[in-house]
Amino acid sequence: MTTLTLVIVAAxxxxxxxxxxxxxxxxxxxxxxxMISQTPDREAALKVKSDIQQAGINTSGVDVFxxxxxxxNKNVLLTVLDTSKGFSFGNxxxxxxxxxxxxKLASASASDNIDRVAxxxxxxxxxxxxxxxxxxDAILKYSKGQISQTEFFKxxxxxxxxxxxxxxxxx
Amino acid sequence: MKTKTKIISLVLVLLMLVPVVTGCxxxxxxxxxxxxxxxxxxKFGIDLSDNSTWGKAKAGWGLMKLFTEDSTxxxxxxAALGTVKMLxxxxxxxxxxxxxxxxxxxxxxxxxxxxxxSDWSYRVSRxxxxxxxxxxxxxxxxxxxxxxxxxxxxxxxxxxxxxxxxINELEAWKNTGQLDKANWEQQAFAYGTLVxxxxxxxxLTKDPKDKQMxxxxxxxWTYVTxxxxxxxxxxxx
Numbered sequence: 001m002t003t004l005t006l007v008i009v010a011a012x013x014x015x016x017x018x019x020x021x022x023x024x025x026x027x028x029x030x031x032x033x034x035m036i037s038q039t040p041d042r043e044a045a046l047k048v049k050s051d052i053q054q055a056g057i058n059t060s061g062v063d064v065f066x067x068x069x070x071x072x073n074k075n076v077l078l079t080v081l082d083t084s085k086g087f088s089f090g091n092x093x094x095x096x097x098x099x100x101x102x103x104k105l106a107s108a109s110a111s112d113n114i115d116r117v118a119x120x121x122x123x124x125x126x127x128x129x130x131x132x133x134x135x136x137d138a139i140l141k142y143s144k145g146q147i148s149q150t151e152f153f154k155x156x157x158x159x160x161x162x163x164x165x166x167x168x169x170x171x
Numbered sequence: 172m173k174t175k176t177k178i179i180s181l182v183l184v185l186l187m188l189v190p191v192v193t194g195c196x197x198x199x200x201x202x203x204x205x206x207x208x209x210x211x212x213x214k215f216g217i218d219l220s221d222n223s224t225w226g227k228a229k230a231g232w233g234l235m236k237l238f239t240e241d242s243t244x245x246x247x248x249x250a251a252l253g254t255v256k257m258l259x260x261x262x263x264x265x266x267x268x269x270x271x272x273x274x275x276x277x278x279x280x281x282x283x284x285x286x287x288x289s290d291w292s293y294r295v296s297r298x299x300x301x302x303x304x305x306x307x308x309x310x311x312x313x314x315x316x317x318x319x320x321x322x323x324x325x326x327x328x329x330x331x332x333x334x335x336x337x338i339n340e341l342e343a344w345k346n347t348g349q350l351d352k353a354n355w356e357q358q359a360f361a362y363g364t365l366v367x368x369x370x371x372x373x374x375l376t377k378d379p380k381d382k383q384m385x386x387x388x389x390x391x392w393t394y395v396t397x398x399x400x401x402x403x404x405x406x407x408x
């Protein structure tokens with residue numbers, strides 16, 4: 001009886017932690033679904049967009065969304081940078097353009113309770129090439145020289161649409 | 172066998188992609204590619220600039236492992252990355268709701284709600300519209316659903332935003348002069364809702380102006396409903 005109980009408990013633990021059964025069975029919604037179904041803070045998004053514009057960031061083709069986090073006063077800043085609608089990083093050729101962009105986004109929205117920044121980059125056909133995210137804290141520390149570039153890069157996560165990135169713009 | 176074939180094909184595709192990725196030529200894409208090269212090298216030790224056969228194979232394998240994983244290992248990153256991908260649906264819903272709000276179009280608002288049923292701000296607008304169109308029951312139902320959703324978000328700033336939106340929409344209607352011409356049932360619900368909105372927002376803000384407005388609308392409600400004496404309000408002081 002005890003052995004059977006242990007086996008059941010072990011199976012449950014493995015099922016929940018390794019195979020993520022609650023998620024697969026639809027008992028728990030994925031984190032992204034939970035976040036997108038929250039009501040966004042549209043006023044904050046307008047303010048952030050105005051703040052980043054005042055900070056000298058090009059906002060043509062930029063959509064800004066502020067998603068509140070559950071059980072917290074913190075928000076996540078999501079931006080879509082659409083080249084087909086006029087977005088450009090501005091400083092073409094600079095290898096630090098992405099880092100600089102993240103720094104500008106984080107600095108401009110620092111007063112808006114944003115604790116994470118993410119952006120999706122769309123090419124001239126409006127197709128997604130990559131989505132990049134980092135915690136605001138790490139971005140600001142890097143901008144002040146408090147952490148190295150290696151530490152900063154390790155704090156960044158991304159989803160790359162590899163085939164799209166490779167073929168984007170090709171005839 | 173099927174999985175094996177899939178993996179081999181993926182490796183081959185990636186092997187072909189690596190040199191393309193490292194040699195593309197559009198300004199924004201170049202910046203992105205350059206950043207990705209630095210990032211995967213620093214974070215995962217994958218060197219995309221190594222053009223030897225072994226180097227390409229290693230990079231291809233590394234990329235395949237990296238980009239076929241469901242999770243980054245950081246739940247906050249996963250949520251942010253996954254959410255951005257779903258913004259298309261969100262933008263469609265926003266467009267429908269904008270049409271609904273600007274032209275008092277219930278069908279457009281219902282379409283938006285169908286796309287984003289958990290968005291309390293849509294429910295507030297639908298409630299206001301129903302009320303304007305003399306469907307008081309629908310107005311009440313949508314407002315209640317909205318309030319429940321706002322509380323289920325468990326974000327205190329959200330509760331305040333909910334009451335503020337309800338106040339703004341009802342007062343905007345009142346300012347057109349249409350509310351005063353509406354029937355008593357519409358007026359009673361609008362003023363009753365404004366009382367409740369201001370009382371609840373006062374509990375969060377402790378702003379004396381909110382208390383003052385709650386008392387003002389309480390008198391309006393009493394006048395419309397001919398209740399005689401305004402009911403006592405619980406400000407939680």
